[in-house]
Amino acid sequence: MNLRGLQLFRDIVLTGTLADAAERSNMSISAASRLLSQLEGQLGLALFSRSRRALALTEDGTLFYRQISSTLDALNEIPDIARQVATRGSRTLSIVAATPIANQLVVPPLARLRSTASETEFSLHVESRFAIESKVAAGGYDLGLISLPVENEIVPLDIVPLIRARLCVFLPKDHALARQETVTVDQIAGEDFVTLAANQRWRDRLDALLGAAGYRPNISHQTGSTVVTLEMARHGIGITLSDAVFSPPDDAGPMTLRPIEEDTWITYAAIHARDRHPPHADPFLDALSDHVERLRASSPETAQLLHLI
Known part of the structure; x- marks a missing residue:
């Protein structure tokens, strides 16, 4: 091209x-x-x-x-990326993720590493999905955390699957479906959904899930932010799809997660430029694994919804 x-x-x-x-x-x-x-x-x-x-x-x-x-836009930033790569220190690790993944999967491991007086300096950046994949591929960031599949890389990436999270419905605890251990597609097909706009990852999952059963989702409101979508669900505007990464059960408050009976899982992975494993990524990835294990140990519900690969 x-x-x-x-x-x-x-x-x-x-x-x-x-x-x-x-x-x-x-x-x-x-x-x-x-x-x-x-x-x-x-x-x-x-x-x-x-x-x-x-x-x-x-x-x-x-x-x-x-x-x-x-x-x-990312292509125009390549000269700046090159300067950052050339001038950064040898003991730094730059990590990039979307906001919810950064909050749930990056910040807690970084806090743990800080408490251990790690010699590595970490920087955390928030970008859109397109920017994460293209900038990591170009070497602008050492490590990215995304949900699979990868779709937008300009050049090949190395992909390291880390976590599997079960696809769930995020709804109020007083909702009729919250009394069930699992819910079926038939049961949620008639519900009002709040979700992302078309061609965004969580919207694609909703369309695929209901479409496979012959349904079209009833969308009451849509937005461009997963964080806003979850907040709209908390205010009773509709239910939405989520998982234990985006909506940890221990932090759900008046909301809850109910897994979809079809047993669909979302894979989260680390990505980095092809054949360029960041030399200081392993301590962070170890801390991330420890964080997930602590989440799993926090409740039987989380243990069923979240697994290390």
């Missing part, structure tokens, strides 16, 4: 004209036009409508841009 063509595509969207985008890329308008045509040929997509003088995104072009905009 021609990265220069992808950057030109992004610049056209941002500036609104081929001329301005060509100027940003230090090329002539005719060269930019040829590069854009080559990109569309490689993708097999018509990204822009040329029926008028001004280029306008087609429906395919709009969807393509939404899917890769974060990745394209």
